[in-house]
Amino acid sequence: PVHARAEVRAERASIKEELSDFRRRLKAIGDLPEGVLYPNSDASYQMVRNGIVPVITAGSRVLEIGTGSGVVLDLLADAGRNLAGLHFVGTDKNPAAVRTARRMLQRFGNVEIREGSLFDPVIGEKFDVIFWNPPWFDGQWKDEEAGADMVDEDYRTVRRFLEEAPAHLTANGRIFILFPVKYFPKLKSPYPFTLRDSYTNGKNLKIGLFEYDPMASRRSGFSELPKTKRTTFDAGHERRSEVRLTDRVSSRG
Numbered sequence: 001p002v003h004a005r006a007e008v009r010a011e012r013a014s015i016k017e018e019l020s021d022f023r024r025r026l027k028a029i030g031d032l033p034e035g036v037l038y039p040n041s042d043a044s045y046q047m048v049r050n051g052i053v054p055v056i057t058a059g060s061r062v063l064e065i066g067t068g069s070g071v072v073l074d075l076l077a078d079a080g081r082n083l084a085g086l087h088f089v090g091t092d093k094n095p096a097a098v099r100t101a102r103r104m105l106q107r108f109g110n111v112e113i114r115e116g117s118l119f120d121p122v123i124g125e126k127f128d129v130i131f132w133n134p135p136w137f138d139g140q141w142k143d144e145e146a147g148a149d150m151v152d153e154d155y156r157t158v159r160r161f162l163e164e165a166p167a168h169l170t171a172n173g174r175i176f177i178l179f180p181v182k183y184f185p186k187l188k189s190p191y192p193f194t195l196r197d198s199y200t201n202g203k204n205l206k207i208g209l210f211e212y213d214p215m216a217s218r219r220s221g222f223s224e225l226p227k228t229k230r231t232t233f234d235a236g237h238e239r240r241s242e243v244r245l246t247d248r249v250s251s252r253g
Contacts, residue, residue, distance in 0.1 A: 043199040044133070044178060047209040048072055049079070051196050052131060052176055059085035061125075063168070065118055065132035065161065067092050070101030072131065077108045086110055089127070093117040118157070119164050126170045133178040134158045136207075138186065155187055162189050166214070175212040180205050 056062060056076065060083075064073050067090030080086045088111040092098050098115045105111045114121035135152035152158055158179075165175050179187075181198055182205075191212050198208040 043201070044207065045071075045075070047178070047197045047199065047207075048131070048176075049075060051209045051211070052076065052129060053079045055174060056080050056083070056086065056129060058083045060087075060128040061170070062086070062088045062129045063122060063125075063127040063131070064088070064090045065130070066134065067101050067113060068094075068097050070104035070113070072133070073101065073111060073113075074104055077105065077111050088112070089114060089122060089125075091116055091118070091121045118161055119168055122168065126168055126173070128170050128173050129176070130165050130168060130173065131176045131178075132161060134161065136180050136183065138183075158187055162187060162191065166191060166212075169214070172215050177210045179208060179210060181208040182206065184208065184210065 053076065056079070060080070062073075062076060064076075067073055070090060073088055073090045077086070077088050088108070090101055090105075090111070090113045092101065092113070093116060095115060098113050101113045105113065134157065135150050137151050138153060138155045139151060161177075169175065175191075175193075176196075177193070181195065184193070189212075191214075193210040193212045194216070196209045196211045198206050200206050
């Protein structure tokens, strides 16, 4: 049908625009210092753009843990440039990453990059959005291919993040984490997370954008978020489907 073909063309145009935007930001980064991880992929970037940008509103305080090169904060700050009162904070324990991100984000007057591990640089502060793309492996791929920065033994650091993050949320705050879907139950999260979107990477590993939204039940019925089919992971590691109209899970990698 003509309508269906038009939708396909519009979706392809949108994907092309997102890829172009991602590559433009990569070019702006330039060569990264040793120890600073390169951004994952265009598919991860698209999930962040589609999943997190829509929930940022005027006055939001946004925190990215492990900001690395700063490309994600660059995306978020750029997307919110017309919203009043936004404030962004990125933290990283790597001094080289802190210097790189500060250089990348110096054009924004509402972005801070602080040095330190996890929430140590933001003690006592609360945020409306918290995002982290943590190490994905606890030893499964402990080799030169995964790299030491992608390994978190027994997921100790990620579990610490999950335990501490809710204390840094505002009343309407949300947590987002980018993580392999099949490994997420190993984190034994004390809070229920929802699988918002996913893609399969070149190693046939499904990567998901997970969201913790303690106010979700109150938002149901009047949410302005993109309506998706969600999969909820609870503390008991039981998996159940929560259908919210359409399924926009991506298979691009």
